[in-house]
Amino acid sequence: MLGAAKTPVALTGVPETLLWTLYHRALEAGRADPVLTDPMAVDLVESIDYPFERQFGANAGLAQGQALRARRFDTEVHRFLAEHPDGTVVALGEGLETQFWRVDNGRVRWLSVDLPETVEVRQRLLPAEPRLRTYAGAAQDGGWMDEVDQGRGVLITAQGLLMYLRPGQVRRLIAGCAQRFPGGALVFDAVPRWFSAQTIKGQLGTGQLGKGHGYRPPAMPWSLDPGQQRQIREVHPNIVEVRDLLLPPGRGLLYGVLVPRLNLIPIVRAHRPSIVLVRFGPG
Secondary structure, three states: OOOOOOEEOOOOHHHHHHHHHHHHHHHHHOOOOOOOOOHHHHHHHHHEEOOHHHHHOOOHHHHHHHHHHHHHHHHHHHHHHHHOOOOEEEEEOOOOOOHHHHHOOOOOEEEEEEOHHHHHHHHHHOOOOOOEEEEEOOHHHOHHHHHOOOOOOEEEEEOOOHHHOOHHHHHHHHHHHHHHOOOOEEEEEEOOHHHHHHHHHOOOOHHHHOOOOOOOOOOOOOOOOHHHHHHHHHOOOOEEEEEEEOOOOOOHHHHHHHHHHHOOOHHHHOOOOEEEEEEEOOO
16 A cells, blocks of 8 residues: 555646546456556555545446556557567656556666656655656656667657647657657557547536546547548658557457457547557667
């Protein structure tokens, strides 16, 4: 356990979304048959003074979906570390993600990049690790790039981040990574255009995200339909591969049967959320 005393966390806007993702990951991890093993997330929710269930509800489907998304990112980090065991993982907009502890091979170097108020929360709630550093600043500003050791390979992750940036910021961030980290890779997730449009209009509430009591996610100005992924190649000439990554099969009818089969239907596949792997050339 991270401690019995409740720690107050007061965040609003985009930073507050870290509590939404943490809570749903913990809901899934607390099951007897979870699709993601994440005991630290369970401990974190128990240690934070925040009305999680009152604010976000308790939707098992959403929880499993969030956990499967995290597991897909874990898989890509594991693949990277199999080739670069001493490599550097840069986690942009990490929030209260506990991925370092799920994938740590005892050698990885980790740089967690987030806004100052989020870094302060991480430092209060998560244990210090000698191979885990933090950078307090906006991911899109690019200052964190000077802190990255490129000598042993670089993987950049952006989980639950890019949709909150403006399209021009996303383009410049991806281009900057392609320029600065030859031979590296970026993994990010994206929402489809219809979902982005609903958040901008304020029409996406707890009816879609769970049975909470009034929580609405912030506007998500940037979107990417799966069919638009080829446009990422045009962002920078050093982008050599863009690949769509599917969720791993989950539990039950929805994630074990329906979601894998729905991905085979073109009209559904074209309008679903996505996870994307971008590889950079040698420069």
